[in-house]
Amino acid sequence: MKKAFNNIKEYAARFLFTQRCKYCGRVIDIRKESCDSCENSIKEITGAICFKCGKEKKKCDCKGQILFYEKLCAPYYYSGAIKALIWRFKFRNKPDIADFLAEQMAKCVVTRYEGYDFDLITYVPTTKKDVKNRGYNQAELLAKRFAEILDVPCENALVKNYETAPQHTLPEMKRSGNLLGVFEVNEKTDIEFKRVLLCDDVKTTGSTLNECAKTLLIGGAAEVFCVTVAITENEKTEKLVEKEDLSPDW
Numbered sequence: 001m002k003k004a005f006n007n008i009k010e011y012a013a014r015f016l017f018t019q020r021c022k023y024c025g026r027v028i029d030i031r032k033e034s035c036d037s038c039e040n041s042i043k044e045i046t047g048a049i050c051f052k053c054g055k056e057k058k059k060c061d062c063k064g065q066i067l068f069y070e071k072l073c074a075p076y077y078y079s080g081a082i083k084a085l086i087w088r089f090k091f092r093n094k095p096d097i098a099d100f101l102a103e104q105m106a107k108c109v110v111t112r113y114e115g116y117d118f119d120l121i122t123y124v125p126t127t128k129k130d131v132k133n134r135g136y137n138q139a140e141l142l143a144k145r146f147a148e149i150l151d152v153p154c155e156n157a158l159v160k161n162y163e164t165a166p167q168h169t170l171p172e173m174k175r176s177g178n179l180l181g182v183f184e185v186n187e188k189t190d191i192e193f194k195r196v197l198l199c200d201d202v203k204t205t206g207s208t209l210n211e212c213a214k215t216l217l218i219g220g221a222a223e224v225f226c227v228t229v230a231i232t233e234n235e236k237t238e239k240l241v242e243k244e245d246l247s248p249d250w
């Protein structure tokens with residue numbers, strides 16, 4: 001009898017303490033946080049970076065665009081387990097994933113923007129229709145959690161007026177034109193003379209962040225810095241990320 005009881009206890013303990021990979025959700029060794037295949041698929045952005053595109057200097061392919069933000073950084077390239085996690089966060093109604101992603105953004109900002117203080121954190125807005133469809137604006141959730149970690153106020157400084165054609169469907173010359181007048185400053189938020197930190201989930205072409213930064217400057221912000229969870233490594237992934245219904249490729 002005693003033996004059976006022990007087995008049940010053991011069984012219950014195992015059941016209660018099942019450890020799952022934080023990226024893919026597979027059951028894993030209780031002492032680990034993630035599975036090996038996820039760990040191996042993550043591409044962190046390390047070492048010296050180009051603050052215009054946010055990529056490692058050896059991967060920088062900046063083409064001399066006029067940028068309105070001061071600097072941009074992100075902890076990861078958009079690939080593997082990070083890509084899958086962001087996809088679940090955006091399209092599978094898993095708002096709790098914001099906690100982990102925001103922590104990684106915060107770590108990145110503390111190192112990359114050492115010596116800078118920020119007055120305000122804000123995020124790339126979506127239209128009301130989009131929020132209604134998805135249930136939340138993923139950039140807003142990220143920014144709010146991120147702002148709590150950094151202890152900086154977070155406000156919705158921008159408004160998105162209408163939906164735009166996906167950037168990848170347009171030739172490069174038309175990309176910024178596509179965004180003309182899309183964003184405006186939320187008049188209820190005071191951004192004047194403030195150093196603003198602008199958040200989004202993924203940076204693809206950078207046109208959206210740039211347009212948002214421009215709008216914030218026109219609205220009176222002193223400087224805009226950007227941070228995202230991930231950056232697409234090349235044109236191919238840029239095109240994939242903008243197909244919203246794309247599921248992870250593993």
Ligand SMILES: [Zn+2]
Pocket residue numbers: 021022023024025026034035036037038039
């Ligand atoms: Zn995994």
Ligand SMILES: [Zn+2]
Pocket residue numbers: 050051052053054055060061062
């Ligand atoms: Zn660059």
